[in-house]
Amino acid sequence: MSGHVLIAGGGIIGLSCAFEAARRGSRVTVVEPNRFGGQASGAAAGMLAPYSENTEQPDVFFDLCRYSLDRYEQWVADVEYASGDQVEWMRTGSLNIAFHEADVLPMQTRLIWQNARGARAELVEGAALRSLEPRLTERAAAGLYCPAESHVFAPKLVAALYEACLRLGVQLIEHAGAIVAADSGTSSSLSGSGGVSITTASGARYEADRLVLCAGAWSGAYEQMLGFAPEVHPIRGQICSFEAPVTDVRHMVFTSQAYWVGKQNGAIVCGASEDVSGFDTTVTERGIDRLIRATDRTFPFLAGKPTIKRWAGLRPATRDGRPLIGVPDGAPNVIVAAGHYRNGILLSPGTAHIVGDLLDRKAPAVPLGEFRPDRFSRVAAGGF
Ligand SMILES: Cc1cc2nc3c(=O)[nH]c(=O)nc-3n(C[C@H](O)[C@H](O)[C@H](O)COP(=O)(O)OP(=O)(O)OC[C@H]3O[C@@H](n4cnc5c(N)ncnc54)[C@H](O)[C@@H]3O)c2cc1C
Numbered sequence: 001m002s003g004h005v006l007i008a009g010g011g012i013i014g015l016s017c018a019f020e021a022a023r024r025g026s027r028v029t030v031v032e033p034n035r036f037g038g039q040a041s042g043a044a045a046g047m048l049a050p051y052s053e054n055t056e057q058p059d060v061f062f063d064l065c066r067y068s069l070d071r072y073e074q075w076v077a078d079v080e081y082a083s084g085d086q087v088e089w090m091r092t093g094s095l096n097i098a099f100h101e102a103d104v105l106p107m108q109t110r111l112i113w114q115n116a117r118g119a120r121a122e123l124v125e126g127a128a129l130r131s132l133e134p135r136l137t138e139r140a141a142a143g144l145y146c147p148a149e150s151h152v153f154a155p156k157l158v159a160a161l162y163e164a165c166l167r168l169g170v171q172l173i174e175h176a177g178a179i180v181a182a183d184s185g186t187s188s189s190l191s192g193s194g195g196v197s198i199t200t201a202s203g204a205r206y207e208a209d210r211l212v213l214c215a216g217a218w219s220g221a222y223e224q225m226l227g228f229a230p231e232v233h234p235i236r237g238q239i240c241s242f243e244a245p246v247t248d249v250r251h252m253v254f255t256s257q258a259y260w261v262g263k264q265n266g267a268i269v270c271g272a273s274e275d276v277s278g279f280d281t282t283v284t285e286r287g288i289d290r291l292i293r294a295t296d297r298t299f300p301f302l303a304g305k306p307t308i309k310r311w312a313g314l315r316p317a318t319r320d321g322r323p324l325i326g327v328p329d330g331a332p333n334v335i336v337a338a339g340h341y342r343n344g345i346l347l348s349p350g351t352a353h354i355v356g357d358l359l360d361r362k363a364p365a366v367p368l369g370e371f372r373p374d375r376f377s378r379v380a381a382g383g384f
Pocket of ligand 1: 008009010011012013014031032033034035036037038039041043044045046047048104148179214215216217218221236237239240269272280312314315316337338339340341342343344345346347
């Protein structure tokens with residue numbers, strides 16, 4: 001790979017793509033309007049949970065999640081080595097809890113297809129469940145234990161990627177201010193100059209050979225440049241934490257109401273709401289109260305304990321829940337990598353590798369047909 005790559009957006013996806021492009025030999029500039037990792041990526045619980053996230057059946061999205069999970073071990077080793085930082089990857093496994101016998105049957109169906117795809121999961125009940133998660137409510141009827149799932153400390157992974165990029169010579173432009181214009185370098189775009197560029201409100205202009213669009217929930221701002229609406233919309237996730245020793249919640253625990261993840265810093269993170277609030281990241285009593293009630297029911301030892309932190313982030317959602325990854329028709333110098341919704345931390349190494357291959361003009365290992373960035377406008381125009 002060679003040439004100059006411009007990356008718009010400094011969340012986990014932008015920084016991961018920057019790290020991958022730089023180590024493959026490109027000159028890289030990342031432009032972030034605000035703070036690196038200051039949006040969804042800094043808010044995330046950091047779960048790497050493709051089996052818990054895909055409960056119905058295997059499909060292309062599940063395959064993408066697995067592709068990325070399979071790369072995590074090497075990715076974390078490489079990022080930690082390049083940065084000198086630790087990302088607190090905790091291979092705890094997960095427990096999906098059923099409170100009623102009727103909920104156990106779907107778990108058995110799920111167990112069959114997921115075990116055929118590497119989950120190594122088992123259904124645990126009674127004493128076996130209690131010994132895995134001793135502080136879980138006695139009302140839990142059964143749990144689907146999946147040792148293949150794990151979690152990282154998302155803000156630390158972002159910080160390590162930032163440091164790794166810095167050490168590789170990536171130009172990291174923070175607090176660049178609003179991006180007011182973008183040029184894909186094609187004849188239909190603003191200047192038709194052949195090179196890509198973005199311009200900020202202060203008049204700074206950044207130019208390169210290729211542009212990777214990683215603007216998360218803000219990707220819609222690039223509609224004019226792309227010639228179609230990328231259709232990514234924000235879904236607010238409100239989340240909170242309680243103080244307790246990491247041994248008190250040993251696994252990532254999921255119920256139909258919430259999840260809990262014990263972090264090394266003594267915080268048990270409990271998430272997350274899914275609400276439509278535009279670009280508002282305000283935390284509401286209503287959003288957090290629902291998590292507190294679920295906590296009281298699932299981990300009685302936390303009942304009545306105050307939350308130590310409350311925060312919110314905007315998941316970049318798409319209509320079909322799948323990310324937009326690929327080179328759009330009509331903008332051959334642009335790669336879109338956005339819309340990772342609930343799984344951007346999990347999908348970051350896989351996305352970076354695919355983007356690296358696209359920058360190298362190689363066919364990625366994952367077929368991208370179902371992730372085409374312009375797929376919604378094609379449907380609207382009767383394109384299929
Ligand atoms: C509460 C919560 C919990 C989550 N938990 C998990 C989890 O456990 N596991 C998991 O895998 N995922 C999780 N996610 C999802 C994950 O956080 C996202 O999928 C991921 O962070 C998306 O990364 P991103 O880089 O695309 O977006 P972001 O991190 O939002 O980054 C986009 C960046 O683009 C910048 N930007 C804004 N406007 C522009 C512009 N015009 N041009 C360029 N850049 C712009 C923004 O400032 C921002 O920094 C969670 C999300 C939330 C909110």
